[in-house]
Amino acid sequence: MGHGRVSLREERRPRAQAVARDQALSASPEVDVRVVLFTVAGGQLRVALPRDGDDVRLPRGTLLPNQALDSEARRIVRDTIGFEEQYAEQLYTLSLQEPSGWVLIISYLGLITDSSDGASSRSDLWYPVDRLPKVVAIDRMVIEYALLRLRAKLGYTTIAFHLLRPTFTLSELQATYQAILGRPLDKRNFRRRVVAAGFLEATGDQHREGSHRPALLYRFRAAHDRETYLTPAWSTDA
Amino acid sequence: MGHGRVSLREERRPRAQAVARDQALSASPEVDVRVVLFTVAGGQLRVALPRDGDDVRLPRGTLLPNQALDSEARRIVRDTIGFEEQYAEQLYTLSLQEPSGWVLIISYLGLITDSSDGASSRSDLWYPVDRLPKVVAIDRMVIEYALLRLRAKLGYTTIAFHLLRPTFTLSELQATYQAILGRPLDKRNFRRRVVAAGFLEATGDQHREGSHRPALLYRFRAAHDRETYLTPAWSTDA
Numbered sequence: 001m002g003h004g005r006v007s008l009r010e011e012r013r014p015r016a017q018a019v020a021r022d023q024a025l026s027a028s029p030e031v032d033v034r035v036v037l038f039t040v041a042g043g044q045l046r047v048a049l050p051r052d053g054d055d056v057r058l059p060r061g062t063l064l065p066n067q068a069l070d071s072e073a074r075r076i077v078r079d080t081i082g083f084e085e086q087y088a089e090q091l092y093t094l095s096l097q098e099p100s101g102w103v104l105i106i107s108y109l110g111l112i113t114d115s116s117d118g119a120s121s122r123s124d125l126w127y128p129v130d131r132l133p134k135v136v137a138i139d140r141m142v143i144e145y146a147l148l149r150l151r152a153k154l155g156y157t158t159i160a161f162h163l164l165r166p167t168f169t170l171s172e173l174q175a176t177y178q179a180i181l182g183r184p185l186d187k188r189n190f191r192r193r194v195v196a197a198g199f200l201e202a203t204g205d206q207h208r209e210g211s212h213r214p215a216l217l218y219r220f221r222a223a224h225d226r227e228t229y230l231t232p233a234w235s236t237d238a
Numbered sequence: 239m240g241h242g243r244v245s246l247r248e249e250r251r252p253r254a255q256a257v258a259r260d261q262a263l264s265a266s267p268e269v270d271v272r273v274v275l276f277t278v279a280g281g282q283l284r285v286a287l288p289r290d291g292d293d294v295r296l297p298r299g300t301l302l303p304n305q306a307l308d309s310e311a312r313r314i315v316r317d318t319i320g321f322e323e324q325y326a327e328q329l330y331t332l333s334l335q336e337p338s339g340w341v342l343i344i345s346y347l348g349l350i351t352d353s354s355d356g357a358s359s360r361s362d363l364w365y366p367v368d369r370l371p372k373v374v375a376i377d378r379m380v381i382e383y384a385l386l387r388l389r390a391k392l393g394y395t396t397i398a399f400h401l402l403r404p405t406f407t408l409s410e411l412q413a414t415y416q417a418i419l420g421r422p423l424d425k426r427n428f429r430r431r432v433v434a435a436g437f438l439e440a441t442g443d444q445h446r447e448g449s450h451r452p453a454l455l456y457r458f459r460a461a462h463d464r465e466t467y468l469t470p471a472w473s474t475d476a
Contacts, residue, residue, distance in 0.1 A: 027268075027302055027303060028266030028267055028268060028269070029266055029267070029269060029303070030265075030266060031266070031267060031333075031342065063333060064265055065265060065267065065335065065339075065340040066335065067333070068333065069331065069332070069333040090330060090331065092328060093307065093328065093331040093344050094307070095269075095301060095305070095306065095307040097303065097304065101303075102303040104269065104342065106331050156394040
C-alpha cells in the first residue's frame, strides 16, 4: 500500500468552493467521478481531455445521492464523446483533503474504438498519452494509473478488443498493442504469441488494401472469459 | 456494467442511524470501509467475520475526513486479527441508498498466512467460504465479489503467495489452490502448469514429514512482476 501523504491542491474547483462551507463542518465528502477515456487513433493511444475554461481536465461529474455510480460514469462518457463507451471499469477510489474540503475521487477506465470518421483524432479533445497537456496533479496521477492498469491487462487479457473494430488484421492488432505499450514489437514474436494465446479466430474473410497482398481478418473469440480480467460491476449499481 | 437496482437494506446500522437526520438533507455520503480478509487454514479458504452483537459482519470502519483510505483498511485488519495483513488491495466502491441515508462502501481484499498456532482456525472469527453464516445482503455480495476476484487472479498471478509461508512444498501449493478454487485439481496437470508458468524456484531445501519421502521446498520468484496483477495503491493515500 502507498505511503507518504502528498498535497494535491486542485487549481480550480468552482462547484466545490460553493459547498466548501458545509463540507468543512461535515464528516461527509463530496464525491467526484472521473473517467480516463482511451482510444487508439492515428497509431497513438489517446486520452480525452475536454476543455474547461482555460484548462483541460478529465471528464468528470459530481455524484449525487440518488445516482448510481456506474450510470454516472457512463453519463460522463456520453457527455464527452456523444456516445457510449465500449468498455468501462472502476479503477480506484481516492480520499483527498482539498482546501475546499474532503473529496472522494472515484476513477473509471473507459475504452472506445476510433470511429470511421476519424473523430478520435480531434486534437481539441484527444491527446496522445506521451504528449499530455498540463493538467492538475491529481488528473495526471489518475491518467498514469489508468495507463498502468491498461498496459498490465494487455499481458493477460483480451482488453485490446475494446479498442479495435469487430474484425481486424494481425497488423492492425499489432499496431494497437504498440500504441498502448508505447514501443515497437517484433512482428514474428508478436504473431507467435497472440496465436499461441488462443484468443483469436480467423473470420475466413480477407482485407485488401491498395496493391498489398490481402490480409486475413480475425476476431477475438467471444468465449474468452471476461471474468478473468474485468473488474466487474455490481448489479446493485444500476 | 451492471443493470437493475436492487434494494439492499442493512439490518442494523446504529452509527448510521445516529447521523441519518443530517445525511437525509445532505448531498454527501457516509463512507464505509469494509475488508474481506481471507486465509487458508485446515485446508479451507476462510473469511474473517467478527461478531457484532447478535450478528457477524465484515470488518469495517467509518472513514473520517482526515483519514487515509488505505491506512483505514489496514487499521480495520489490525483491529480484527491483531496484526497487519500481508496483502491488501482496494476492490470496489459502491454507492447505496439505505434507509439511514446515502452510504459509499469502499471494499478491500486482504490476505494473510495462517499462523503457526492455528489461530486462523478459530471458529468464532474465521468461517469457511462454502459455509458462511447469515450476513446482511451487501456483506454477502462483497464477499462473493472478493472471492470472484481472488479466484480470477489465481489464474494469471502469484497472488496465492500471500496465503502461503515463504517456502512450501508443491503439495502445500496445490492444497492452497484447491482451497481457493473450492475444487480438487489433478496433481500432474497442476505441477506441470505451475512449473511451466515459471514463477517458482526451488530453495534447495527439503521438507520431511513423518515417514514420507522428503518433499522439495519452493518459493515464489521475487522477480515476478507485481504490477501485472496488483491493484496498486496510490502514493497520495498514506
